[in-house]
Amino acid sequence: MNEFVVALGWTGMYGAMALGAIGSIIGCAIAGQAAIGAMLETEGGYGRFIGISVMPSSQVIYGIVVMFTLQRNVTPENGGALFGIGIMAGLALLYSAVLQGKTCASAINAAKAKPEIFGLSLAPAAIVEGFAVFAFVFALVIAGGIPGGQ
Amino acid sequence: MMGEQYLTLIASLPPHMPKLFKTRQTPISRLKLDERLQMLEPEHRQELALIENLVHWNRMAIDTSDLEMIKRGRAVEQQLQNAFIKEIVQWRLEERTIVAALRRRRLGINVPPPVTHWGYGRWLRYIEAHWMEPAFALEYIFPWIPEAAQLLQDNNYLALERLLLSLVWDHYGRVVGDHYFDFEAVVVYVLRWDVIDRWSRYNKQRAEQRFNDMLDSALGGYASLFA
Numbered sequence: 042m043n044e045f046v047v048a049l050g051w052t053g054m055y056g057a058m059a060l061g062a063i064g065s066i067i068g069c070a071i072a073g074q075a076a077i078g079a080m081l082e083t084e085g086g087y088g089r090f091i092g093i094s095v096m097p098s099s100q101v102i103y104g105i106v107v108m109f110t111l112q113r114n115v116t117p118e119n120g121g122a123l124f125g126i127g128i129m130a131g132l133a134l135l136y137s138a139v140l141q142g143k144t145c146a147s148a149i150n151a152a153k154a155k156p157e158i159f160g161l162s163l164a165p166a167a168i169v170e171g172f173a174v175f176a177f178v179f180a181l182v183i184a185g186g187i188p189g190g191q
Numbered sequence: 192m193m194g195e196q197y198l199t200l201i202a203s204l205p206p207h208m209p210k211l212f213k214t215r216q217t218p219i220s221r222l223k224l225d226e227r228l229q230m231l232e233p234e235h236r237q238e239l240a241l242i243e244n245l246v247h248w249n250r251m252a253i254d255t256s257d258l259e260m261i262k263r264g265r266a267v268e269q270q271l272q273n274a275f276i277k278e279i280v281q282w283r284l285e286e287r288t289i290v291a292a293l294r295r296r297r298l299g300i301n302v303p304p305p306v307t308h309w310g311y312g313r314w315l316r317y318i319e320a321h322w323m324e325p326a327f328a329l330e331y332i333f334p335w336i337p338e339a340a341q342l343l344q345d346n347n348y349l350a351l352e353r354l355l356l357s358l359v360w361d362h363y364g365r366v367v368g369d370h371y372f373d374f375e376a377v378v379v380y381v382l383r384w385d386v387i388d389r390w391s392r393y394n395k396q397r398a399e400q401r402f403n404d405m406l407d408s409a410l411g412g413y414a415s416l417f418a
Binding site for chain 2: 077143147
């Protein structure tokens with residue numbers, strides 16, 4: 042049983058980063074495809090389409106920070122906590138990255154047609170980012186209470 | 192949740208204007224549109240061609256008979272797998288059936304006998320049963336019928352054409368709903384493109400020419416007897 046809890050602890054520790062990375066991969070791919078399409082249609086301003094399309098990459102960075110915060114000797118006492126925080130933070134980062142990719146794709150499609158709404162069209166993506174930051178920050182806060190840290 | 196199979200394709204297409212009659216030309220040429228549609232999966236390309244061939248008048252021979260049209264409609268319906276697209280095609284063919292009924296009645300044709308192939312869809316028998324009602328008792332479901340009947344009565348064909356095109360345009364805009372980057376969105380984009388194309392090509396000379404062609408085709412050899 043102890044070994045199983047230790048394995049869960051390692052899964053949670055790496056899971057935050059892995060799930061964040063999966064989300065960023067999917068989100069950036071979704072927004073990136075829209076950016077490529079928009080570049081086919083427009084005559085300039087390609088940089089800003091690419092700029093929007095990389096927005097979902099922040100989630101993997103949050104995941105890495107959570108992983109390093111959780112990093113410690115995994116024991117049966119702290120394995121469950123590491124698993125819970127790591128996996129839940131990772132899932133929040135994954136979903137936020139995928140859905141942020143979709144909002145970025147819509148923003149790119151809209152801004153291509155109406156350049157004057159470029160800034161405003163990013164608001165939904167920014168709000169999604171805000172929720173990812175909540176998940177990230179509170180994972181760090183709560184990780185402070187896990188035994189075995191430096 | 193929306194699909195995003197055709198993110199690149201949709202993002203590469205210029206948007207349609209919100210109002211049909213403010214548009215003077217299509218937002219993208221057919222050549223360029225076809226080039227972009229190469230991004231579709233082969234089976235989707237085939238499905239789109241089937242739909243366009245059925246609902247786009249310009250892709251039909253002038254002398255296509257009603258029976259031929261109905262047969263074609265049913266064959267396409269059988270081949271379509273996607274319920275959303277099936278619904279769009281059915282709606283369009285049913286709308287045409289109502290217009291055909293209005294025209295037939297205007298020409299003084301009585302209730303078509305049940306064996307006649309003159310229309311398509313759910314409302315066929317209902318229309319036959321209410322043939323003498325001004326709007327076939329369908330005005331609560333299709334509020335545009337009284338206006339269309341009146342325009343037909345007044346021989347105001349241009350206004351009728353505008354009404355029907357705006358009807359189709361608005362319907363496509365309404366049903367596309369939350370389809371942004373999927374095949375359904377591509378189909379609606381192309382069908383709306385067809386509507387703009389039809390409207391932008393519309394001019395008096397062409398309409399007269401087409402009418403004369405249709406007349407010649409309908410009269411066949413008899414026209415020459417009176418020449």
